[in-house]
Amino acid sequence: MKANKQMNTRNETDSLNNPEKQIISYTSKHLPLACRIGFPEKADITAHWHEEIELLYIMENSLTVKVDKKTYLLKKGNMFFINSRQVHQLVEENCKIMQLQLDSSLFLQNYALQQDFIRPILLNSQYHCYNLTPDSNYYSEMKNLILSIKNCFEKQPPAYQLRVIGFLHCGMALLFEIQDHAAKITSLEPSDFNSVENMYSYIVRFYPEKIHLEDIAKAGNVCRSKCCQLFNRYFHMTPMQFLNKYRLTVSRNLIISTPLPSAEIAASCGFPNQSYYIKIFTSYFGTTPAEFRRKNIRETSLPENNI
DSSP, X not given: OHHHHHHHHXXXXXHHHSOEEOOOOOOSTTSSEEEEEESOOHHHHSOEEOSSEEEXXXXXXXEEEEETTEEEEEOTTOEEEEOTTOOEEEEOOSOEEEEEEEOGXXXXXXXXXXXXXXXXXXXXXXXXXXXXXXXXXXXXXHHHHHHHHXXXXXXXXXXXXXXXXXXXXXXXXXXXXXXXXXXXTTTSOHHHHHXXXXXXXHHHHHTTSOOOHHHHXXXXXXXXXXXXXXXXXXXXXXXXXXXXXXXXXXXXXHHHHOOOXXXXXXXXXXXXXHHHHHHHHHHHHSSOHHHHHHHHHHHTTOOTTBO
């Protein structure tokens, strides 16, 4: 019995040390998000990470969640926030949950708001997750937002997607207030922070154009080596990988929300040609753009556990 317990602990540790990247299948037409109600899926039970922000609402029983090798016991009524790119694992239990997974591109339309309120959450190295219990500040307000989103997906009134976006913006405002402002990107020197801001801004503004490493570094007023160090430190990828990720995110949203052909999407997002775009899209998302579009159209029309 003791040996089995030790083996299980070792397997869980190995799993957390070797997480898989999870590709989220969006369940909402026109929106880069997934909303599901039910029991944790198999992919959630193994250690994994994804680009999307995740919100959990515990509807029945309790759930154990592991984030960054820390364990949290969530009881009925708890809400739990998991930041982007955090390694986490839902321990399989008989627990009914509402699970929201949303891409930060939902908040990209207003650049100033993105800079001032969204990125401080995503870049906060100390804001891995947050457990919102019924006795917490903001609990009632956040619960009302979560239930309003649930109601929108269930009833789907006209233009319900706009209502969902509004509720999600209110939710992000609460998460911004909840986080420890004093810890916000504390490891960044002021000059480094300005450099990261300027390089990020350059990519957001000029991603449809041809961009070289030198261009990104110049925008931050740093050398190429320093540019790479900053991106590896705070985005966990190279500048060019970040550029491609941003282009892919924009292109994925266009695939979901428009009928534009892949060639036109590739060109509008800064990819040199369609074949390269299809290759890098397939490598990143595990499916071709055409298959991704068909799958999302099909899944948004099926109820099952998705709403």
